Amino acid sequence: MAGVFFTLRKGNERGAFFASCAYLAGILTSVVSGVYPLVLPARNPAYSLTIWNTKASAYGLKIGLVWWAIAVILALAYTTLVYRSFAGKWSSTRTPTATVTEKKSQMH
Numbered sequence: 001m002a003g004v005f006f007t008l009r010k011g012n013e014r015g016a017f018f019a020s021c022a023y024l025a026g027i028l029t030s031v032v033s034g035v036y037p038l039v040l041p042a043r044n045p046a047y048s049l050t051i052w053n054t055k056a057s058a059y060g061l062k063i064g065l066v067w068w069a070i071a072v073i074l075a076l077a078y079t080t081l082v083y084r085s086f087a088g089k090w091s092s093t094r095t096p097t098a099t100v101t102e103k104k105s106q107m108h
Contacts, residue, residue: 003023
């Protein structure tokens with residue numbers, strides 16, 4: 001957190017962003033390493049969920065990987081489509097209402 005405040009004082013917003021990312025990654029890493037191999041600890045250790053008893057079957061993991069790959073490809077394709085459809089110059093002087101008014105005046 002000190003890195004965030006230090007970089008913001010210098011006016012480096014990108015540095016503050018990466019410092020906060022490092023802070024969050026450090027917190028999550030310390031929590032995970034503190035409870036490993038437990039995923040969800042319980043008061044009674046017999047009922048705790050571990051990494052071994054929470055995993056899916058090999059078949060389920062393979063199907064999940066296939067669907068994940070399809071979903072990532074579709075998401076990237078959609079992002080590319082949207083990015084390209086909105087690409088180009090933008091002017092604050094041309095509003096949608098001004099465009100409609102211009103079209104009406106061109107019709108007469």
